[in-house]
Amino acid sequence: MLEVRGLQAGYGLSQVLFDMHLSIEQGQVVSLIGRNGMGKTTTVKSIMGLLKPSAGSVLIHGREMRGAPSYRIAQAGLGLVPEGRRGFASLSVRENLLATATRGKWDLARVYQLFPRLQERQDQLSKTLSGGEQQMMVVARALLTNPQLLILDEATEGLAPIIRETIWSCLASLKAEGETILVIDKNLKEMARVVDCHHIIEKGRQVWSGTPAQLAQAPQLSQRYLGV
Numbered sequence: 259m260l261e262v263r264g265l266q267a268g269y270g271l272s273q274v275l276f277d278m279h280l281s282i283e284q285g286q287v288v289s290l291i292g293r294n295g296m297g298k299t300t301t302v303k304s305i306m307g308l309l310k311p312s313a314g315s316v317l318i319h320g321r322e323m324r325g326a327p328s329y330r331i332a333q334a335g336l337g338l339v340p341e342g343r344r345g346f347a348s349l350s351v352r353e354n355l356l357a358t359a360t361r362g363k364w365d366l367a368r369v370y371q372l373f374p375r376l377q378e379r380q381d382q383l384s385k386t387l388s389g390g391e392q393q394m395m396v397v398a399r400a401l402l403t404n405p406q407l408l409i410l411d412e413a414t415e416g417l418a419p420i421i422r423e424t425i426w427s428c429l430a431s432l433k434a435e436g437e438t439i440l441v442i443d444k445n446l447k448e449m450a451r452v453v454d455c456h457h458i459i460e461k462g463r464q465v466w467s468g469t470p471a472q473l474a475q476a477p478q479l480s481q482r483y484l485g486v
C-alpha cells in the first residue's frame with residue numbers, strides 16, 4: 259500500500275535522505291530502525307508531506323503522492339502518531355479525540371475499549387494528563403482518523419514500563435485485526451512481538467531488511483547499525 263523509492267530529502271543545504279526505499283503491504287507491520295540521526299523521522303515527515311523531498315517517489319496505493327500537502331496524504335489513508343506528545347492542550351480528552359475523527363470502524367466506543375483510562379478521563383483537559391495518558395490519547399486520536407496505514411514515531415519513548423506495555427499490547431491487538439502499521443522504536447525485544455519485517459536505515463539509506471528472527475540471528479548487524 260506504501261512504496262517509497264529513491265527518496266532524497268533534507269533541511270536546507272543538509273541532505274539527510276540519500277536513497278531511501280521502503281515498502282509496506284496491506285496488513286503488514288514493519289519497522290524503521292537505526293541509530294539516532296540516521297533519518298527515520300525525516301523519512302516519516304517526507305512520506306507525510308511535512309517535508310518536501312527533492313527526488314524519488316512516495317506511492318500510496320500506486321499513486322504518486324510525493325510533495326503533496328499533508329492533509330491530502332491523510333485523506334489518502336495515512337495516520338501519524340508524531341514523535342513527542344502533542345494534543346490540543348486546552349481541549350478535553352474527548353474533544354481532542356473527536357477533533358480529527360472520521361467515520362469508519364474506529365469510533366469513540368472502540369478506542370475507549372482499547373484504552374479504558376481515556377474514558378475515565380474523557381472530560382479532563384489534555385494538558386493535565388500524565389505523559390503515558392497523553393500518549394494513549396495521541397494513539398487513539400490517530401486511530402479515530404481510521405487510517406489505512408498507521409505510523410508511530412517513537413510512541414513508547416520516555417514512558418514508564420507499564421504504559422509501554424499498554425501501547426505494545428494495543429499494537430498486538432491492532433496487528434491481530436489486520437491493521438497496517440509502520441513503527442519506529444528502539445525496543446527490539448517488544449517489537450519482535452508485532453513486527454513482520456524490520457528495515458534498518460543508515461545515513462539516509464535502507465541498508466538491510468528482514469524478520470526479527472533474522473535480525474536476532476545476526477548480532478553483527480545490531481552492533482554495526484543499531485549500536486546494541
Ligand SMILES: Nc1ncnc2c1ncn2[C@@H]1O[C@H](COP(=O)(O)OP(=O)(O)OP(=O)(O)O)[C@@H](O)[C@H]1O
Pocket residue numbers: 269272274292293294295296297298299300301
Ligand atoms: N528541522 C531540522 N533542521 C535541520 N536538521 C534537522 C532537522 N530535523 C532533523 N535534522 C537532522 O537530520 C538528521 C536526521 O534526523 P532524524 O530526526 O530524521 O533522525 P532519526 O533517525 O529519526 O533520529 P532519532 O532516533 O534520534 O529520532 C539529524 O542529523 C538531525 O540533526
